[in-house]
Amino acid sequence: MSEIPNNTDIRTPAPAERSLNFVEQIVEEDLATGKNGGRVHTRFPPEPNGYLHIGHAKSICLNFGLADKYGGKTNLRFDDTNPVTEDTEYVESIKADVRWLGFEWENEFYASDYFDQLYEFAEKLIQKGLAYVDDSTAEEIAAQKGTPTEPGKESPYRSRSVEENLDLFRRMKAGEFPDGAKVLRAKIDMAAPNMHFRDPIMYRIKHAHHHRTGDKWCIYPMYDFAHGQSDSIEQITHSLCTLEFEVHRPLYDWYIQQLEIFPSRQIEFARLNLTYTVMSKRKLLQLVNEGHVRGWDDPRMPTIAGIRRRGFTPASIRDFADRIGIAKRDNLIDVGLLEFCIREELNKTTARVMAVVDEKPLRVVLTNYPVGQVDEVSIENNPEDPSSGHRSVPFSREVYIERDDFMENPPKKYFRLSPGGMVRLKGAYIIKCEEVVKDNAGEIIELRCTYIPESRSGSDTSGINVKGTIHWVSVAHAVEAEVRLYDRLLTVEDPSAEEGDFKSFINPNSLEIVRAYVEPTLKAAKTGDRFQFIRKGYFCIDPDSTDEKLVFNRTVTLKDTWAKEQKKA
RNA sequence: UGCCGGAUCGUCUAAGGGUAGGACGACAGAUUUUGGUUCUGUUUGUGAGGGUUCGAAUCCUUCUCCGGCAACCA
Numbered sequence: 207m208s209e210i211p212n213n214t215d216i217r218t219p220a221p222a223e224r225s226l227n228f229v230e231q232i233v234e235e236d237l238a239t240g241k242n243g244g245r246v247h248t249r250f251p252p253e254p255n256g257y258l259h260i261g262h263a264k265s266i267c268l269n270f271g272l273a274d275k276y277g278g279k280t281n282l283r284f285d286d287t288n289p290v291t292e293d294t295e296y297v298e299s300i301k302a303d304v305r306w307l308g309f310e311w312e313n314e315f316y317a318s319d320y321f322d323q324l325y326e327f328a329e330k331l332i333q334k335g336l337a338y339v340d341d342s343t344a345e346e347i348a349a350q351k352g353t354p355t356e357p358g359k360e361s362p363y364r365s366r367s368v369e370e371n372l373d374l375f376r377r378m379k380a381g382e383f384p385d386g387a388k389v390l391r392a393k394i395d396m397a398a399p400n401m402h403f404r405d406p407i408m409y410r411i412k413h414a415h416h417h418r419t420g421d422k423w424c425i426y427p428m429y430d431f432a433h434g435q436s437d438s439i440e441q442i443t444h445s446l447c448t449l450e451f452e453v454h455r456p457l458y459d460w461y462i463q464q465l466e467i468f469p470s471r472q473i474e475f476a477r478l479n480l481t482y483t484v485m486s487k488r489k490l491l492q493l494v495n496e497g498h499v500r501g502w503d504d505p506r507m508p509t510i511a512g513i514r515r516r517g518f519t520p521a522s523i524r525d526f527a528d529r530i531g532i533a534k535r536d537n538l539i540d541v542g543l544l545e546f547c548i549r550e551e552l553n554k555t556t557a558r559v560m561a562v563v564d565e566k567p568l569r570v571v572l573t574n575y576p577v578g579q580v581d582e583v584s585i586e587n588n589p590e591d592p593s594s595g596h597r598s599v600p601f602s603r604e605v606y607i608e609r610d611d612f613m614e615n616p617p618k619k620y621f622r623l624s625p626g627g628m629v630r631l632k633g634a635y636i637i638k639c640e641e642v643v644k645d646n647a648g649e650i651i652e653l654r655c656t657y658i659p660e661s662r663s664g665s666d667t668s669g670i671n672v673k674g675t676i677h678w679v680s681v682a683h684a685v686e687a688e689v690r691l692y693d694r695l696l697t698v699e700d701p702s703a704e705e706g707d708f709k710s711f712i713n714p715n716s717l718e719i720v721r722a723y724v725e726p727t728l729k730a731a732k733t734g735d736r737f738q739f740i741r742k743g744y745f746c747i748d749p750d751s752t753d754e755k756l757v758f759n760r761t762v763t764l765k766d767t768w769a770k771e772q773k774k775a
Numbered sequence: 776u777g778c779c780g781g782a783u784c785g786u787c788u789a790a791g792g793g794u795a796g797g798a799c800g801a802c803a804g805a806u807u808u809u810g811g812u813u814c815u816g817u818u819u820g821u822g823a824g825g826g827u828u829c830g831a832a833u834c835c836u837u838c839u840c841c842g843g844c845a846a847c848c849a
Contacts (some may be wrong), residue, residue: 224788224789225789225790225796234849255848255849285849288849291849319783347847351845354776354778355777355845356776399779400777407847411847426847429848433849449843450843451843452779452780460781462834467804476781481786488815529787529788530787530788531788531798532788533778533780533781533787533788535787535841536781536842536843537786537787537788538786540786542786543799564802588806588815589807589811589812619810621810622810633808636808666808673810674810675809675810677809738811741810750789765811765812765813766810771810
């Protein structure tokens with residue numbers, strides 16, 4: 207009777223009949239033509255240099271979802287070719303985030319697993335006369351590159367012999383040269399219209415400790431020389447990445463072709479953009495480092511960790527990824543869709559509880575209710591789920607309500623309490639406001655009301671019909687709690703469309719911490735538990751919560767058509 | 776000015792010569808002991824011009840607009 211059901215993670219229901227996105231179309235064509243022997247093998251390739259965000263979640267759902275759908279496999283591969291920026295700390299958080307989203311990988315691989323193989327590939331290209339060691343400085347190489355409209359110039363070191371290149375490259379590997387002294391470049395075409403073909407760098411010297419290979423290497427492959435080959439080594443059939451890699455694809459294909467290895471196919475899709483936030487690692491890092499948020503898992507952040515702490519569920523993120531679709535045009539998704547997804551799930555799964563979220567709630571004294579009497583009223587845990595049952599909540603002569611639920615001079619169509627008006631206290635009785643008590647400053651400090659004894663919920667014989675029902679908490683039984691109310695991080699929909707630094711659009715009111723008085727059953731709540739505060743929104747227990755002090759995060763508000771009407775007026 | 780992409784309701788996303796459909800949002804109504812939920816209904820779109828065709832969002836053509844590409848980052 208007094209149990210509050212736990213939230214459980216419901217899997218996304220069987221997908222409704224839906225048309226195929228362009229990646230699925232490609233896969234189905236490949237399957238139909240027998241390409242790759244009917245195999246589908248994808249990979250999710252994060253660089254372990256930061257935390258995952260909801261944009262990565264889109265990619266994770268695409269890659270793992272595709273494999274699930276077509277009976278394939280997905281590898282988790284860390285693209286760890288730059289030891290200077292990467293760290294094991296990120297590896298662990300990334301794995302935790304992928305698992306939290308509900309996916310399990312076939313293999314856990316690292317680009318660094320292939321360093322020996324990649325090195326052999328590089329020697330092979332040297333042997334074929336397709337790569338050379340260049341002594342130019344970074345600046346010189348940049349200058350040689352030309353511009354998008356002007357061809358580049360060939361490096362003076364471009365015509366070294368195969369033997370000399372081999373010798374130099376081996377000595378680079380052996381650590382004979384300092385950082386930046388030399389690079390290995392592919393010998394392609396300095397006049398190519400695609401900038402990436404203008405003798406791209408394959409290897410650079412970095413005397414740096416690698417999180418996995420330690421000090422074994424002092425030369426590290428560049429992205430372009432590692433990614434396609436890694437895909438190929440793993441026999442990845444469909445290598446999905448975002449649009450900015452589109453111009454890399456010819457080079458991806460070129461290396462595979464010259465090396466004569468398994469031809470993985472790169473397919474690009476548009477990355478996710480969300481309104482009122484930023485998604486780039488660099489900008490998120492700035493928010494953290496400059497203290498605009500409390501950390502990577504700040505509930506205002508679009509990181510997986512932040513969203514999780516905010517109270518979102520894995521299923522709601524998967525549902526969101528499903529709804530936004532996959533295409534190649536640039537997009538800016540309304541964050542309202544994400545909110546819709548979480549509301550839809552939480553509506554079905556969370557217990558409704560009473561919480562008066564107000565620094566200074568209004569005390570309501572029921573003058574005709576016996577002093578000292580406590581009624582246990584029965585409240586439905588979740589009207590959407592009859593199996594969730596009921597629990598009892600103490601009711602007494604004095605209750606708190608929110609100040610917003612009373613107006614001395616109410617506008618038309620205000621259904622809450624007002625002088626002489628009636629309202630139902632959810633799950634309890636109908637009350638009538640008889641007297642408004644104010645202090646010397648004219649501030650309302652108390653409402654003196656009468657209750658209708660025959661109107662008790664479930665056995666109402668009063669015949670009275672009231673328009674409004676409000677939530678309440680018995681003063682004597684109320685548990686004080688901290689509630690963190692979050693709003694959008696930025697004040698503008700699309701910071702990229704605005705002049706100036708995105709930080710000038712940070713919403714100063716994105717976090718509001720308020721006191722609340724909650725029903726006593728919540729004392730037993732544990733970190734991560736989710737609830738609907740009746741008429742307010744969905745909330746979850748934050749990890750900062752302790753036995754002495756409950757801390758709630760507001761995941762999302764309930765839809766509020768009254769507030770919307772007010773705004774219009 | 777070079778190369779590579781892209782352009783369909785307000786926002787996403789389908790339809791690839793044959794009725795422009797779905798989701799979210801918005802609006803209106805019904806139900807409701809949450810101004811929640813649920814249900815019903817409505818609204819709005821093929822960037823522009825020309826061409827092919829009985830028929831074009833789809834094919835051809837000219838143009839416009841938007842994004843990406845010049846890290847020893849990924």
